Amino acid sequence: MVAExxxxxxxxxxxxxxxxxxxxxxxxxQVVEFVGDIKAEFKKISWTSYEELMAYTKIVVGATFFxxxxxxxxxxxxxxxxxxxxxxxxxxxx
Numbered sequence: 001m002v003a004e005x006x007x008x009x010x011x012x013x014x015x016x017x018x019x020x021x022x023x024x025x026x027x028x029x030q031v032v033e034f035v036g037d038i039k040a041e042f043k044k045i046s047w048t049s050y051e052e053l054m055a056y057t058k059i060v061v062g063a064t065f066f067x068x069x070x071x072x073x074x075x076x077x078x079x080x081x082x083x084x085x086x087x088x089x090x091x092x093x094x
Contacts, residue, residue: 048056
């Protein structure tokens with residue numbers, strides 16, 4: 001008994017060709033059932049209240065501002081340090 005070994009790309013091509021030949025038509029009943037399932041899932045969602053949404057939005061905006069300001073301050077510090085280092089090197093080199 002000899003097993004035929006095929007490279008992975010040949011197997012994948014054969015699988016894609018086999019799946020392409022399958023009938024992909026949907027019946028109206030399946031579409032209606034699918035839409036009904038979507039509606040049922042949307043009813044299960046726990047939507048955020050307006051108050052919670054506003055609170056979380058303020059937190060995100062505040063945190064973004066705070067971290068942006070922090071990055072700006074660190075950037076100024078690094079820029080000042082490099083400028084001072086450059087001046088010191090010029091002073092030493094003459």
